[in-house]
Amino acid sequence: MNKNLITILKAIAAIIMLQTLFYKFSAAQESVELFTKLAGENEAYMRIGTGVLELIASILLFVPKSVWFGALMTIGLMSGAVLGHLTKIGISHNNDGGLLFGSAIFILIVGLIVLFKERKNIPFIGSKFS
DSSP states (O other): OOHHHHHHHHHHHHHHHHHTHHHHHTTOHHHHHHHHHHHGGGHHHHHHHHHHHHHHHHHHTTSGGGHHHHHHHHHHHHHHHHHHIIIIIOSSSTTOTTHHHHHHHHHHHHHHHHHHHTGGGSTTTGGGGO
């Protein structure tokens, strides 16, 4: 896959993750409602913790030696988001027509593509992909 296309996909995924941080960190009502469905009275810890991890993953996607780890974090975070939508939140949240769920699916796929592309750089096991 073309390196420029990978960069564009990473940028789109990072922008989506970063733009949600405002809602998570400012305790926007939509974000509080969503994380309350997931974590109950511990929603603030999960909301802010998820935001911090998404910020780190977004940065690591562009740090040359850590792209693989950023992709792995992205996969883990978005797998959790997809699972949360399928089990507790629902596909459509707050009448968004499934936009948040679709975004999580898209970012998960980008994470998988980037990790596959970076598989040779994964410490200890990357050499097995040569």
